[in-house]
Amino acid sequence: xxxFLDVAKLKRIAQIVNDIENFCLLxxxxxxxxxxSRRTLLKIIAGGVFSxxxxxxxxxRNSRKLKKMTKDNHSILSITELPETGPWPTEDPFLxxxxxxxxxxxxxxDLSPNVSLTGRNLGxxxxxxxxxxxxxxxxxxGFPRHPHRGFETLTxxxxxxxxxxxxxxxxxxxxxxxxxxxxxxxxINHSEMFPLFSQNxxxxxxxxQIWLNxxxxxxxxxxxxxxxxxxxxxxxxxxxxxxKNVQVEIITGDYLDFSSPIAPKNSWANNKKNDVAVWIIRLxxxxxxxxxxxxxxxxxxxxxxxxxxxxIDGQSLSGGSMVTLDSSKNTVIKNLGSKTKIxxxxxxxxxxxxxxxxxxxxxxxxxxxxxxxxxxKTEFGGWKWGxxxxxHGMEKDKFAKLINGNIIxxx
Numbered sequence: 001x002x003x004f005l006d007v008a009k010l011k012r013i014a015q016i017v018n019d020i021e022n023f024c025l026l027x028x029x030x031x032x033x034x035x036x037s038r039r040t041l042l043k044i045i046a047g048g049v050f051s052x053x054x055x056x057x058x059x060x061r062n063s064r065k066l067k068k069m070t071k072d073n074h075s076i077l078s079i080t081e082l083p084e085t086g087p088w089p090t091e092d093p094f095l096x097x098x099x100x101x102x103x104x105x106x107x108x109x110d111l112s113p114n115v116s117l118t119g120r121n122l123g124x125x126x127x128x129x130x131x132x133x134x135x136x137x138x139x140x141x142g143f144p145r146h147p148h149r150g151f152e153t154l155t156x157x158x159x160x161x162x163x164x165x166x167x168x169x170x171x172x173x174x175x176x177x178x179x180x181x182x183x184x185x186x187x188i189n190h191s192e193m194f195p196l197f198s199q200n201x202x203x204x205x206x207x208x209q210i211w212l213n214x215x216x217x218x219x220x221x222x223x224x225x226x227x228x229x230x231x232x233x234x235x236x237x238x239x240x241x242x243x244k245n246v247q248v249e250i251i252t253g254d255y256l257d258f259s260s261p262i263a264p265k266n267s268w269a270n271n272k273k274n275d276v277a278v279w280i281i282r283l284x285x286x287x288x289x290x291x292x293x294x295x296x297x298x299x300x301x302x303x304x305x306x307x308x309x310x311x312i313d314g315q316s317l318s319g320g321s322m323v324t325l326d327s328s329k330n331t332v333i334k335n336l337g338s339k340t341k342i343x344x345x346x347x348x349x350x351x352x353x354x355x356x357x358x359x360x361x362x363x364x365x366x367x368x369x370x371x372x373x374x375x376x377k378t379e380f381g382g383w384k385w386g387x388x389x390x391x392h393g394m395e396k397d398k399f400a401k402l403i404n405g406n407i408i409x410x411x
Contacts, residue, residue, distance in 0.1 A: 004207035048371070071232070071238035074313035075329035077291075080322040082303070085128060088317035091299040091323055092349035093268050093276065095151055095361060096211035099305070099343075102160075104141065104203040111391055112139045114199070132205075137389060141205075142193035144389035147380055148184035149371045150219040150361040152212045152267055154278065155180045156251055160205030161197070164400075165390045166190035167381035168223060172400035173392045175207075177230030178410075179251055183264050185221040187371070187380035195391045208343060210278065212268060215350050216363050221266040223380075226398040229410040234258050245335075253277025253346065255292075268350060275299075277346040283335035291331040300327035300346040309337030 082088055088097045108114045117134065118143035121125060125134035134141045142162075153161065161175035164182075167189035174180055182190065194202040214221075228251070235256055250260040252269050253276060263269035269276035281289055291300075301324050304310050308319035311334040317323070319340075325331055327346060342359040353363050360371040374380070392399075401407050 005053060007365060016126070057374065074315070075317055075326045075331040076313055077324045077326055079315075079317060082306070082320045082322055084320075085126065086291070088303060090211075090345065092351065092354075093213045093274070093299075093347045094210060094345050095213050095354070095356070097303070097343075097345065098207065098209050098310065099303075100205060100207050102141070102194075102205045104132045104194075104196050104205060105130075106201060107203060109199075109201050109394070110139070111195040111197065111394070113141070113196060118164045127387075132372075137193065140193050140195060140389060140391055141170040142165070142389065143191060144193070145191045145383060145385075146359055147187060147188050147189050147375055148182075148359045149375075149380070150367075151184055151214050152210060152264070153180075153182045153184065154251070155182075155207060156193070156209040156210070156278070156280065157207040158280075160207065160395065161195055162207070163193045163195055163391045164190060165193075165385050165392075166223075166225075166403075167379065167383055168403045169384050169405075170225065170389075170401055170403045172227060172390060173271055173396075174227060174229075174400065175398070175400050177233070179228040179233060179399065180225060181228065181264055181267070182225040183214070183221065183223060183266055185219070185223045185266065186376060186380075188223040189380050189383055191385075191389055192291065192390050193391050196408075208280075211256055211347065211361075212276070212347075213350055213352075213354065213361065214266070215268060216352055218266045218268075219362060219367075224264060224266075224399075226264055226402075228261050229398070231411060232261055234260060241290050241292075245284035246289045247282040248289070249280040251278040251280065253279060255279070264406075268347065274348045275346065276348075277344060281333065281342045281344060281345040282339075283333070283341070284339050285335065285337070287333075287335040287339075289333045291325075293330050294327050296327070296348055298327045298346045298348045300325040300344065302331075302333075303343040303345070305340060305342070307337075308335070308340040308342075308344075310334065310340075311336055 080089060090097050104113055106114045120134055122134060122138050123136055127133055136143050156179045156194055157175045159176060161173060164172040164180060194205055232252045235247055236255060240256060248255060250258060252260045252263050268274050275294055275298040301322055304319050304321045306320040309316055313332055355362050355365055355368055357368050358367055362368050362371060399409050400405060
């Protein structure tokens with residue numbers, strides 16, 4: 001049997017093989033010539049394999065674009081099917097986006113699930129068994145200590161709580177409408193655990209985590225994080241511009257005369273010229289919203305959640321889709337089904353090379369090698385906590401102890 005592959009497919013396969021080969025060589029080099037513990041090395045290798053898996057998923061998804069749209073009288077450029085699980089495809093300046101939507105059972109006194117964990121691959125449970133996962137958590141679900149360098153994480157929580165701890169001694173408990181913006185910069189270790197509080201019913205966790213790239217001149221800035229409490233994030237509910245039955249939550253960016261909190265000083269989003277916008281558009285039944293155009297040249301993507309029934313610029317589509325838009329044109333969204341929400345990511349591209357291995361995102365392979373070397377030498381500040389998965393007490397009270405030592409709470 002003869003199988004014919006076109007040149008484009010062959011090139012994609014060759015690039016994927018090259019990515020895997022490079023990573024394996026790099027991992028071998030550091031395992032032979034470093035003081036990594038086996039546990040630490042396996043964590044970094046797992047991160048790199050996850051990154052390559054995301055790359056494979058992304059390339060596969062891109063090859064399954066449902067439709068190519070013309071640019072004559074609507075803003076839709078393409079519609080791409082989203083995967084059932086795992087990260088969603090993104091465009092520069094965004095690197096990664098994932099929607100965590102877990103329905104955890106009732107909790108024990110120690111904030112862990114009050115059910116047997118037998119049958120789960122603890123330490124690497126992404127099974128969604130019974131509607132939830134433990135992820136890398138062993139007792140409390142979440143992501144224990146892991147490093148980052150060269151980019152930012154933006155975590156936007158709709159429901160549930162997250163406990164942050166990091167290698168610089170900072171910590172936070174936030175959730176139920178809050179957002180955390182972490183600039184990893186030169187390097188930081190942090191953990192993100194999901195404490196469960198309700199002992200009498202299920203514990204819902206619903207949040208987006210988004211990775212925003214840093215330009216080359218800011219990849220080695222000092223790490224920092226900022227909190228945006230729920231009451232500081234603008235939420236516009238009105239009939240402006242013919243909108244109805246809609247609420248727009250502006251995590252970053254501007255809408256008409258409404259502005260989000262100022263993005264961190266070293267972020268690509270801090271400069272208005274880069275037109276970075278992260279919005280959550282909530283639509284009731286028959287909700288309608290018009291996204292205004294921009295002349296910045298920004299990339300714009302809408303993420304329509306599974307189960308939604310939408311009409312965008314007259315084009316009907318089901319949920320589980322990424323809709324790539326021409327941001328120079330207005331876009332009209334109509335909700336044809338029950339109450340739902342859409343995530344919008346927008347930004348002017350950084351247009352720089354991206355080389356990423358697991359938790360590190362730089363511009364060149366040599367910078368990745370330097371990140372491995374630096375982490376092996378300094379562990380990005382070490383770890384000041386008694387365990388790799390700390391949680392912050394039994395009470396729901398929100399707080400943030402910042403890297404400078406200041407403690408802030410919601411008003």
